[in-house]
Amino acid sequence: MSGYKNxxxxxxxxxxxxxxxxxxxxxxxxxxxxxxxxxxxxVCPVCSGMPGVLPVLNKGVLQRAVxxxxxxxxxxxxxxxxxxxxxxYPDLPKAFQTxxxxxxxxxxxxxxxxxxxxxxxxxxxxIHMEEDAGKLNHEAQSGSTLIDFNRCGVPLLExxxxxxxxxxxxxxxxxxxxxxxxxxxxxxDCKMQEGSMRAxxxxxxxxxxxxxxxxxxxxxxxxxFKAIARAIEYEIFRQIELLExxxxxxxxxxxxDDERGVGYAxxxxxxxxxxxxxxxxxxxxxxxxxxxLEEIRGTIxxxxxQKQARYVADYKLSDYDAAQLTRYRKLAEIFESAxxxxxxxxxxxxxxxxxxxxxxxxxxxxAADLTFEPENLAELLKLVAAGTINKTTAKAVFELIYAxxxxxxxxxxxxxxxxxSDDGALDAMIDEVIAANPKSVADxxxxxxxxxxxxxxxxxxxxxxxxxxxxxxxxxxxxLD
Amino acid sequence: xxxxxxxxxxxxxxIDGQTTAQAQTEAYLAQIAKYDGVYHCxxxxxxxxxxxxxxxxxxxxxxxxxGPLAGVPVAIKDNLAxxxxxxxxxxxxxxxxxxxxxxxxxxxLQAAGAIxxxxxxxxEFAMGSTTETSYTGATKNPxxxxxxxxxxxxxxxxxxxxxxxxxxxGSDTGGSIRQPCAYCGLTGIKPTxxxxxxxxxxxxxxxxxxxxxxxxxxxxxxxxxxxxAGYDEKDSTSTQGLSFDFTNALQNDDLRGKKLGLPKNxxxxxxxxxxxxxxxxxxxxxxxxxxxxxxxxMPMIEYAVPAYYIIACAxxxxxxxxxxxxxxxxxxxSFADLEDLYLTARSQGFxxxxxxxxxxxxxxxxxxxxxxxxxxxxxxxxxxxxxxDKAFAEYxxxxxxxxxxxxxxxxxxxxxxxxxxxxxxxTVSVNLVGIPAVSLPCGFSAAGLPIGMQLLGRxxxxxxxxxxxxxxxxxxxxxxxxxxxxxxx
Numbered sequence: 001m002s003g004y005k006n007x008x009x010x011x012x013x014x015x016x017x018x019x020x021x022x023x024x025x026x027x028x029x030x031x032x033x034x035x036x037x038x039x040x041x042x043v044c045p046v047c048s049g050m051p052g053v054l055p056v057l058n059k060g061v062l063q064r065a066v067x068x069x070x071x072x073x074x075x076x077x078x079x080x081x082x083x084x085x086x087x088x089y090p091d092l093p094k095a096f097q098t099x100x101x102x103x104x105x106x107x108x109x110x111x112x113x114x115x116x117x118x119x120x121x122x123x124x125x126x127i128h129m130e131e132d133a134g135k136l137n138h139e140a141q142s143g144s145t146l147i148d149f150n151r152c153g154v155p156l157l158e159x160x161x162x163x164x165x166x167x168x169x170x171x172x173x174x175x176x177x178x179x180x181x182x183x184x185x186x187x188x189d190c191k192m193q194e195g196s197m198r199a200x201x202x203x204x205x206x207x208x209x210x211x212x213x214x215x216x217x218x219x220x221x222x223x224x225f226k227a228i229a230r231a232i233e234y235e236i237f238r239q240i241e242l243l244e245x246x247x248x249x250x251x252x253x254x255x256x257d258d259e260r261g262v263g264y265a266x267x268x269x270x271x272x273x274x275x276x277x278x279x280x281x282x283x284x285x286x287x288x289x290x291x292x293l294e295e296i297r298g299t300i301x302x303x304x305x306q307k308q309a310r311y312v313a314d315y316k317l318s319d320y321d322a323a324q325l326t327r328y329r330k331l332a333e334i335f336e337s338a339x340x341x342x343x344x345x346x347x348x349x350x351x352x353x354x355x356x357x358x359x360x361x362x363x364x365x366x367a368a369d370l371t372f373e374p375e376n377l378a379e380l381l382k383l384v385a386a387g388t389i390n391k392t393t394a395k396a397v398f399e400l401i402y403a404x405x406x407x408x409x410x411x412x413x414x415x416x417x418x419x420x421s422d423d424g425a426l427d428a429m430i431d432e433v434i435a436a437n438p439k440s441v442a443d444x445x446x447x448x449x450x451x452x453x454x455x456x457x458x459x460x461x462x463x464x465x466x467x468x469x470x471x472x473x474x475x476x477x478x479x480l481d
Numbered sequence: 482x483x484x485x486x487x488x489x490x491x492x493x494x495x496i497d498g499q500t501t502a503q504a505q506t507e508a509y510l511a512q513i514a515k516y517d518g519v520y521h522c523x524x525x526x527x528x529x530x531x532x533x534x535x536x537x538x539x540x541x542x543x544x545x546x547x548g549p550l551a552g553v554p555v556a557i558k559d560n561l562a563x564x565x566x567x568x569x570x571x572x573x574x575x576x577x578x579x580x581x582x583x584x585x586x587x588x589x590l591q592a593a594g595a596i597x598x599x600x601x602x603x604x605e606f607a608m609g610s611t612t613e614t615s616y617t618g619a620t621k622n623p624x625x626x627x628x629x630x631x632x633x634x635x636x637x638x639x640x641x642x643x644x645x646x647x648x649x650x651g652s653d654t655g656g657s658i659r660q661p662c663a664y665c666g667l668t669g670i671k672p673t674x675x676x677x678x679x680x681x682x683x684x685x686x687x688x689x690x691x692x693x694x695x696x697x698x699x700x701x702x703x704x705x706x707x708x709x710a711g712y713d714e715k716d717s718t719s720t721q722g723l724s725f726d727f728t729n730a731l732q733n734d735d736l737r738g739k740k741l742g743l744p745k746n747x748x749x750x751x752x753x754x755x756x757x758x759x760x761x762x763x764x765x766x767x768x769x770x771x772x773x774x775x776x777x778x779m780p781m782i783e784y785a786v787p788a789y790y791i792i793a794c795a796x797x798x799x800x801x802x803x804x805x806x807x808x809x810x811x812x813x814x815s816f817a818d819l820e821d822l823y824l825t826a827r828s829q830g831f832x833x834x835x836x837x838x839x840x841x842x843x844x845x846x847x848x849x850x851x852x853x854x855x856x857x858x859x860x861x862x863x864x865x866x867x868x869x870d871k872a873f874a875e876y877x878x879x880x881x882x883x884x885x886x887x888x889x890x891x892x893x894x895x896x897x898x899x900x901x902x903x904x905x906x907x908t909v910s911v912n913l914v915g916i917p918a919v920s921l922p923c924g925f926s927a928a929g930l931p932i933g934m935q936l937l938g939r940x941x942x943x944x945x946x947x948x949x950x951x952x953x954x955x956x957x958x959x960x961x962x963x964x965x966x967x968x969x970x
Contacts, residue, residue, distance in 0.1 A: 045582045049803050051575070052562040052584060052681045056717045086799050086846075088823055095802030276846035278855060281688035281796055284717050 003208040004167065009240050012213055013171055013203045013232065014125075014163035017178060018156050019188045020132065020196035021064045026153035027131050028055030028098065033155070035194055039137075039148035047153035049093030054282050057082075061155040062105070064187040065129050066288065066296045068157060069106030071181050071303055072124050078288040080105050082129070082280040087273045090147055091134040099130035099158075101277045105286075111181070112305065113173035114323070122174045123162035130156050157188075163202065163213070168232040172225055175199060176327065180304045183329045189368065192223050199228055204249070205239045214239070215249040219263055222256050231256040234263055307332055315345035324353045328367030331356070337374030343381040351377065351398055359402050372405040380408040392465055393417050420467045429467070430475055433458045444480060452476065484512045484644030485963050488553045488701040491647055495541065495552045502541065502552030506534035506596050509554045513598070513645045518969040520621045520630075522640035524559045525566045526599035534596045541594070549704040551594035556646035558637050559600035560607060561692070562681035563587055566597075570683050571615035572605045574830030575810040584681020585716070586650060586692050586709045593708045598646050602636030605832045606801060607657055607685040609633050610901050611894045614834040619891060622664060623964040624930055628888040631661030637695050638665040643966055648705050649695045654685045655789055656883070656908025658693045659920030663883035663933025666922045666962055668950065669695040670702045673940045674915035675720040677706075678713030684800040686793035689912040697960050699921060699950040703727035706943065723941065730948035734955045737771030741936075741949075742876035744779040747907060753886045759924030759932040760882050763953065767880070770952050775876065781861075781868045782910060788861035789909035790838075790902055791845045791854050798842030806830060837898065862913045869914045873939040878949055880936060882907050883920050887930035911937055919946045922959035931959075 003009045026033055029046035046053045069076050080103040084096040106127035112119055132154040137146045159178065165171050179190045179197065190197040204216035219235055222228040234256075239249050253266045302310070304326045311322035326332045331352055338348045360367060380397055383389045389397070389412055397417070400406045412418060420426050433455060434441055444451035452473070459472045486494070494500045510530060517523055527533070534554075540546045557563075560570045562580035569575040583591075590597060604614040612620040612635025620635045622628040623643040630639040634651025638661035641649050651658040653671040662669035670693045677692045684690060694705035704727070712721045743764055748757045764774045806812050806826020813829060816822040831839070845854040872879060885904055894901045911918045917938050924932040938946045954960050 045580075048808075050562075050581060050809075051568065051578070051803065052560075052580065052683045053582075054680050054716050054718075056715060084799050086802060088802065088805065090805075090807060090819065093803060093808065095805065096799050274848045276799070276843065276848075276851075278795060278799070278846050278851075281686075282684075282718065 004205070004236065007240055008208055009205045009243075010208050011166050011203065011205050011236050012163045012216070013165040013167075013201060015159075015161045015165070015171065015174065016200040016202065017159045017161075017175070018198045018200075019159065019182060019190065021061055021155040021157060022186070022188050023058055023060040023064070023155055025058055027058050027061050027129070027155035028153055031153065035196070037150055039146070039150060042150045043152065048149045049095075049152075055098060055280075057283060057286070058155065061129055062286065062288070063296055064185070065105045065127065065157055066293065067185050067300055068159070068182065068187060069109065069127055070297055071185055071300055072106070072109040072111055072127070072159075072178075074106035074109030074124060074127060076288060076293060077103050077105055077107060078290075078293065079103070079285060080288075081285040082283045083277045084280050086276045089133070090145070091136050091152075093134070093149060093152060097130060097133065098280050098283070100128035102279065104128035111174060111177050113170065113177050115170060115173060120164075120170070122164045122170070125160045125162050127157055127159045130158060132156050163204075168229040171201070171232060172229060175225060175228070177304070180327050180329065183368065184301055184303055186329075191366075192225070195223070198223075201228065201232060201235070203232065203235050203239070205236060205243065214243075215251050217249065217252055217254050219254045219256055220266070222258065224258075227256060227258040230258065230261060231263055234261065238263065315339065315349075317345060317349055321349045321353060324357070325349055330370050331367040334370065334372075334374045334377065338378040338381070341375055341378035343378040344385055347381050347384065348377065351381070351394075355395060355398050356402060359399065370402075372401050376401045376405060376408055383408060383412060387468065388412065388418050390419055390466070390468060417466060420463050426463075426467060426471065426475065429459055429462045430472070430479060433462060434479065441480060452480075484508065486647065487698050488647045488696065488704065489549065489698075491553055492549055492551065501534075502537045502594075502596060503531055503534040505552070506530050506554050506598070509598055509646060512643070515968065516643050516645060516966055519626060519967050520623055520639050520643050520645070521618055522601055522620055522636045522643060522645050523556070523599040524569060524571060524602050524617050524636070527566055527597050529565065530554070530596055530598055537594045537596060546594040548593050548708070550590065550708055552596065553594075553648060554596045554598045554646055555590055555705070556598050556601050556637055556640040556649040557587065557590070558603055558634050558649070558651050560603060560652060560683040560685075561587055561600075561650065562683065563597070563600065566600050568600065568683065569616075570606045571603045571617050572831065572835065573616045573811050574804045574806070574826065578810045580681070582681065585678035585713045587681060589709050590650075595708075601634070601640050601649060604633035604635070604657075605835050606683070606797070607633040607652060607654055608797070608834050608838050610656070610660060610904060611889065612636060612639075612661075613891065613895055614832055616832060621891070622888050622930075623966060624666060624888070625928075626967050628890055628930065629664070629894065631664035631884075631888060633657040633661075634695065635661045638662055638667055638669075641665070641667055641695055641697065642964060644963070647696065648701055650692055650705070650709070651695050652682055652685075652690055652692050653912065654689045654793060655905050655912050658695055659908055659918060659933070659935055660884050660905070662695055662920040663922070663935075664888035664931060666931030666933075666959070666964070667695055667697055668699045668702050668919065668921045668954075668960055669693060670706055670943065670946075671911060671918045671920075672706060672710060672943060673720075673917040674912075675718055676710045676723060676725075676917070676941065676943065678711075678716040678719045680713055680715040684796070686796040686912075687800060688796060689789075689793055691912075699919065699947055699954055699960075700731055702919075703731060703947045703951075720941070725943055727944060727947050730944045731951050733948055734770055734952040736767060736949065736952050739772040739877045739949070740875070741767060741772050741774050742872055742879045743774055743776045744782070744879065744881060745776045746778050746780060747782065747881050751885050751906070752882055753926075755924075755926045756882050756885070756887070756932050760880065760934045763923040763934050764880055766957060767949070767953060770956065772949075774880070777872070777875070779868055779872065781865045782906060784861045785865060785910040785913060786903055786906055788858040788865070789905070789913055790841065791858035792862065792913070794838040794842030795845045795855050796842065798839045798846065801831075801835070801839055804830065834895070834898070865910055866914045869910070869916060869939075878936045878938045878942070878946060880934060883933040883935045884908070887926045887928070887932060907935070916940055917943045917946055919950045921950050921953065922962070923957070924959060925962070931962075
């Protein structure tokens with residue numbers, strides 16, 4: 001059978017991604033956007049929707065939206081405006097969200113993603129600016145619901161893709177690419193756990209060969225990439241099973257419960273709100289001049305794809321290494337600085353991709369959280385290149401740089417981690433080991449080549465790991481062959 | 482009698498040492514105490530008015546403030562946010578609401594040394610033409626207490642007309658300053674959209690609302706407008722770099738070279754003949770001062786009322802959604818759940834006219850109807866604007882009646898809302914287009930009720946309009962007439 005995992009069905013997925021922008025103040029007032037403050041401490045009459053207030057657009061929001069549009073190959077709507085989306089909910093104190101429907105700031109873009117079948121374009125239908133709502137805290141004990149308006153008016157971009165993805169891997173690749181692009185632009189910290197990046201998945205299935213799209217559902221409430229992948233997999237098979245059993249997919253909004261690993265229906269689109277959108281009369285229409293547009297274009301840094309190509313060309317890195325390094329802006333910055341300070345590119349890439357990412361993963365941190373100086377990484381790699389320390393020592397010292405940003409030169413010196421460079425001392429150690437292990441020597445000389453590894457290990461042990469393993473190997477052979 | 486002095490005269494009396502801000506504030510408070518029981522101009526009085534006036538006297542003595550409003554009492558409409566008094570829009574749903582901030586115009590008044598006397602009655606959320614939709618009860622017309630003062634700024638108009646304030650601020654969404662001025666024998670200005678900050682004005686129709694001055698004379702209105710106008714960083718629809726200077730406009734009665742258009746189709750059918758006569762007589766007076774009067778047609782007026790009510794109600798349906806009974810104002814004592822709280826608060830908190838307009842606006846924005854109503858209304862709005870642009874290419878100003886009749890009797894308007902809406906025919910176009918207009922008295926009916934006319938100008942032509950009105954008032958005395966008040970029994 002063909003189709004998705006040989007089910008005979010193909011999958012169509014589009015994403016609506018909400019990203020909180022990292023402006024210091026909110027979209028329509030001067031309140032702080034800082035995350036995690038005590039409830040209702042970052043509020044004013046404007047963002048709490050008191051009677052008579054008016055919004056004033058934060059220009060930083062517009063600038064960031066334009067930058068994201070340019071970086072995702074969109075057309076910028078230079079004459080755009082805001083609209084009101086009306087609905088009643090206690091977390092929305094004005095009872096309307098100021099958003100964009102009729103003239104969104106960006107349209108018709110795309111991002112390129114790598115898939116098993118090669119590079120693929122995921123088109124972006126539009127990107128629009130809007131304000132976030134507050135947060136309801138349900139208190140189980142008292143049964144009451146408290147409203148925190150701190151998040152009210154935090155600026156959001158909603159990035160709406162076309163339904164160009166066909167599996168969870170596509171979606172993850174798209175989200176990774178989007179996330180790294182936003183990080184490079186420095187417009188958002190994209191933390192899913194803190195809700196600064198949220199993705200709603202629109203998904204439908206159809207039998208291979210069908211021309212018409214199936215009925216789609218929208219799944220919300222995934223707070224990690226892993227959860228998104230699980231939710232997609234779940235929803236694909238739920239829809240296929242439903243159709244196979246002769247049922248129908250209902251157009252509905254669903255929530256993902258990651259703990260239980262199931263999705264469930266929230267509300268059906270048939271009872272959906274009529275949002276009664278109309279142009280926001282309290283904000284003058286926006287006019288982005290050609291000059292300002294070009295000015296913003298000029299601030300867009302080298303993006304991940306361009307960087308990756310350059311790393312392959314300039315540093316002779318593999319595509320894989322270059323892709324890994326450029327996925328996170330911070331990692332790429334550290335890499336480039338270290339290389340500039342004299343580190344060997346390949347060695348730097350190995351430590352950053354192998355060790356650094358592993359350490360971050362283990363702690364559940366992101367590259368953006370890295371705090372060590374690239375200089376310390378460069379110094380460490382210079383010690384390796386100069387033959388002062390071996391690679392095993394280098395890995396151990398790197399863990400300390402990662403954790404405490406230590407100075408590797410001083411640390412190696414203080415702890416006497418230099419390789420044994422005195423040939424006389426090394427010869428003595430080798431001779432001692434040969435004398436102490438006659439059986440292994442005999443095995444090796446009798447044709448058991450593996451015995452040499454044991455002897456090398458004994459010598460390394462005797463040197464407390466500080467001998468140059470290559471040199472030990474060569475000397476040993478010289479003596480035994 | 483201090484109560485019927487103009488603000489200009491009050492200010493001069495202070496400068497000359499004949500009175501003080503405190504003394505004149507107390508005199509107005511006494512007038513309010515004496516007559517407000519009859520006319521019900523105010524919802525709330527400023528308990529600190531006399532105290533604040535004394536502080537202004539000290540500042541005046543120290544030379545810290547000057548200007549035409551220093552020490553002058555002012556009444557403000559109850560839809561302007563104030564921290565010291567409740568702001569209710571004459572609605573039960575805002576019962577007891579104290580704003581956490583002051584409207585920009587309130588701050589400007591205070592900075593200019595004006596003394597705020599209190600908050601004036603209005604149609605609930607400015608929805609109405611008679612001040613009868615107020616939750617606090619109807620305001621009466623000082624010229625005849627059996628008649629309405631007009632609306633929605635009827636409390637402000639009646640307060641000035643009854644000598645309970647020399648000046649007042651109103652707001653005008655579809656005629657709410659100009660029509661009550663016409664009904665009460667006053668002068669009022671609806672400024673160009675964007676001339677005065679709306680920050681702190683509890684919105685009715687956001688794209689139409691403007692705050693403006695009301696007084697007996699255009700000179701007082703101009704002085705008040707000069708203080709409140711100008712760009713406000715809190716209102717991005719306010720106009721940058723704007724400031725008015727009416728000094729010259731107020732001194733010149735030579736109208737030679739001015740070309741005024743009189744839309745023929747505004748006169749005739751549907752217009753009270755006494756009003757047509759008064760407006761035509763006013764045109765003759767303006768002509769006598771040198772202006773050329775040309776009759777022409779403005780046929781789009783036919784579509785102005787429907788377009789206006791769709792746009793205003795659509796915006797209102799959204800603007801008034803925040804009044805949900807949760808955070809401030811009226812909160813129902815019992816409710817089953819969240820939806821029931823919304824329903825109960827809004828069913829009990831809003832009056833029938835407000836509900837009617839919310840429903841009308843909600844319908845006009847609903848999926849499937851948006852294009853047929855709201856979108857079409859926007860097209861009409863654009864066509865009306867074109868018509869005005871064409872007219873202003875030809876004329877310096879347009880002369881028009883303000884309302885088809887003089888002030889109706891109490892209790893005869895609300896039973897037929899459609900007829901009430903149609904009576905806004907001469908005023909709503911101005912708001913749809915955004916242009917400024919001055920409403921000023923130009924006669925009395927045989928029954929003794931005031932008649933008003935209005936002068937419309939192109940955007941930011943306030944100085945020119947004030948000049949026309951001032952020239953007219955320099956040669957007429959309609960604005961100098963005062964009603965005979967009725968004391969409480």
